[in-house]
Amino acid sequence: MASSAYTPAPDRGAGASVLAYLVTAAAVLALMMVFGLLMRMEQAQFMSMGPVWFYKLLTLHGAGMVGIAGIAGAAIMWHFLRQYVDLSPAVFVANLVLFIVGVAMILAGVLIGNFHGAWTFLYPLPGKSMGMWSTGAAALFMGGLLVIGVGFLLLHLDIARAIIARYGSFARALGWPQLFGTDDGNAPPPTVVASTMVTVVNVIALVVGASILTMMLVNLYVPSFNIDALLAKGMIYFFGHVFINATIYMAVIAVYEILPRYTQRPWKSGKAFLAAWTASTIMVLFIFPHHLLMDFAYPRWMLITGHVIGYLNTFPILVVTGYGGLMIVYRSGIRWDVGSRLLFLSLFGWAAGVVPAFIDGTIPVNYVMHNTLWVPGHFHTYLLLGMVAMVFGFMYYVGKPGQNTEDSVLDRIAFWGFAAGTLGFTFTFLYSGKEGAARRYAAHLAEWVPYDRIASIFAMLVIAAVLVFLARFFARLGLASRDHPRASLAASGIGA
Amino acid sequence: MAQQIAWQITLVLTTLIAFAFVYVAINSGRREEDYAPLQKRAYRVRTRLFWTLVVVFVPAMIYTLFDLPYGAGGARDGAGPVQIIQAKSYQWRWELSLDRVAPGQAVEFHVTSADVNHGFALYDPDMRLVAQTQAMPGYVNRVRYTFSRSGAYRILCLEYCGAAHHNMIAEIRVGAQ
Numbered sequence: 001m002a003s004s005a006y007t008p009a010p011d012r013g014a015g016a017s018v019l020a021y022l023v024t025a026a027a028v029l030a031l032m033m034v035f036g037l038l039m040r041m042e043q044a045q046f047m048s049m050g051p052v053w054f055y056k057l058l059t060l061h062g063a064g065m066v067g068i069a070g071i072a073g074a075a076i077m078w079h080f081l082r083q084y085v086d087l088s089p090a091v092f093v094a095n096l097v098l099f100i101v102g103v104a105m106i107l108a109g110v111l112i113g114n115f116h117g118a119w120t121f122l123y124p125l126p127g128k129s130m131g132m133w134s135t136g137a138a139a140l141f142m143g144g145l146l147v148i149g150v151g152f153l154l155l156h157l158d159i160a161r162a163i164i165a166r167y168g169s170f171a172r173a174l175g176w177p178q179l180f181g182t183d184d185g186n187a188p189p190p191t192v193v194a195s196t197m198v199t200v201v202n203v204i205a206l207v208v209g210a211s212i213l214t215m216m217l218v219n220l221y222v223p224s225f226n227i228d229a230l231l232a233k234g235m236i237y238f239f240g241h242v243f244i245n246a247t248i249y250m251a252v253i254a255v256y257e258i259l260p261r262y263t264q265r266p267w268k269s270g271k272a273f274l275a276a277w278t279a280s281t282i283m284v285l286f287i288f289p290h291h292l293l294m295d296f297a298y299p300r301w302m303l304i305t306g307h308v309i310g311y312l313n314t315f316p317i318l319v320v321t322g323y324g325g326l327m328i329v330y331r332s333g334i335r336w337d338v339g340s341r342l343l344f345l346s347l348f349g350w351a352a353g354v355v356p357a358f359i360d361g362t363i364p365v366n367y368v369m370h371n372t373l374w375v376p377g378h379f380h381t382y383l384l385l386g387m388v389a390m391v392f393g394f395m396y397y398v399g400k401p402g403q404n405t406e407d408s409v410l411d412r413i414a415f416w417g418f419a420a421g422t423l424g425f426t427f428t429f430l431y432s433g434k435e436g437a438a439r440r441y442a443a444h445l446a447e448w449v450p451y452d453r454i455a456s457i458f459a460m461l462v463i464a465a466v467l468v469f470l471a472r473f474f475a476r477l478g479l480a481s482r483d484h485p486r487a488s489l490a491a492s493g494i495g496a
Numbered sequence: 497m498a499q500q501i502a503w504q505i506t507l508v509l510t511t512l513i514a515f516a517f518v519y520v521a522i523n524s525g526r527r528e529e530d531y532a533p534l535q536k537r538a539y540r541v542r543t544r545l546f547w548t549l550v551v552v553f554v555p556a557m558i559y560t561l562f563d564l565p566y567g568a569g570g571a572r573d574g575a576g577p578v579q580i581i582q583a584k585s586y587q588w589r590w591e592l593s594l595d596r597v598a599p600g601q602a603v604e605f606h607v608t609s610a611d612v613n614h615g616f617a618l619y620d621p622d623m624r625l626v627a628q629t630q631a632m633p634g635y636v637n638r639v640r641y642t643f644s645r646s647g648a649y650r651i652l653c654l655e656y657c658g659a660a661h662h663n664m665i666a667e668i669r670v671g672a673q
Contacts, residue, residue, distance in 0.1 A: 004531045004532040004535050116658075118656045122656075124611070124612055128587070128612050229635070295632065296639070297635040300566060303566075318513075323538075323542055329521070329524045331534060332524055333525065344521065348513065352514070360502075364564070365498050367498070368498050370628060371628075430503070435499075436619060438654055441661070445623065490527055
């Protein structure tokens, strides 16, 4: 049985490479948020950049946000996983170098080559631009994604090697002996279980992603090398959906590791936890057809699978991770700071985000809401209010000068500004989607513009709060690498 | 209708989740030192939560599978034989074999693309999205809809297809208007 006793764990500083990841993520995140705001302001008719620039920013925003979600998630996972397994720092650094090379290629493809085929690069759009960009620009963009994908694949292969070297197999690292046999209390810690899940799904997703990118690169220069558009779409969405999903499953490790330090209560790998993560491993691989529900040409069973898994996928998130967070915080005597608040908020963001997600994955609903602003509404909820809040929580945690350091008033205001701004921003997206407002439109119809204006104001609030978070993180970079106690210890109380 | 239900369910469930988080945050200050009994109680509540979700979600998941838009599912009580309209998409325009139908007419759109992926989305005169499917090169997707109201329906592209994606709008007139 999983014990209820908490074993204190030392608060270790982040290594230089982890900080390099976070600094890269922070810089790109800030820039991409500004791009996002500019797009909403264009739709709101607060400014006029024109459709080509709008779609160029759209392409950069999508690719950039997915990329830094991966980078920030990998930084959190690597930081905590190395407590348990022997990871290669060289491979970790190589991934960041390849990421930066890939970003440079993407920026060149978009800003110099004018590529604006969206980050989803749906075949055959990159090769059919109507003269708006060259083959070389499309190749630079897709080549950049490929380079980034290769970096992540190397990282995951190294993680796979380290996990197998320590635990013997993925099955043991996922805690299957304890899940399917007797729970002897010796299941691997949540960080290892989560990292194993992420590694399994991402290795498969990255190989599929690299395959379709390579096929499309060949097609760019040898057009007679035809690709089936439906197959290409399936491969792209499989890769894209698994990869972006995996970033949350990486970042949630911060919650598993840090909240117990604040509450002095354990987050153990019990049977329910192990079952949830094994189920998530399978479901994350098979849920992607919920993006393809309007592709009637797919086999019916595949589309129904997307619908069904959309519902089932809510269980591990709501019942295990979301509820688990509530359990260890309830009557814990936790002394809140901005870091722990952000981590707690992130669990709410993830749990709340699954609601519009499974609703959108319901086929009759998708029929009238697919590719409306409901879609960015749902994924901004669990990414911005969930995944990104986990990253900010981690940044506050590693940068915290000491256990008893009080947050400034500005940080507290920023926290509430972020929470309110993100909720307002995402719910405006959702409401616009309900009203039929199309996503990825450089110019909206007049009836949708009021929502765009409201969203722009909320987006400004979010960015203002995020700038405070990031400024605090940069100001505390020197402290972030030191080993010292950070988590405020929970106060003693009833039964002390 | 589906949009309204989706919005209301989202509000209700999100509020319930928010309530749980606020309740726990409010009750986080005083520490209950012995975690084991609290954990035991919480596991009992979790089991109830799990079964509540099963009882609510599984029937909802199954029920919504009875109303699939594939095949003839999108048409309701149309009068007379089904009118077929060929809808072919190009960067950046729609080519419709017919752009005028009678009120109450059930129509089956045969949707395809001559170049890249597009999204065929039908909006009613109040700009409510009422039906859609993807327009793909090499495939024909069939979507049925019965035009119950007179007026101008619009077809918008809902799959990003390049620089003039947002301008890719066609119109279908229903009735004498």
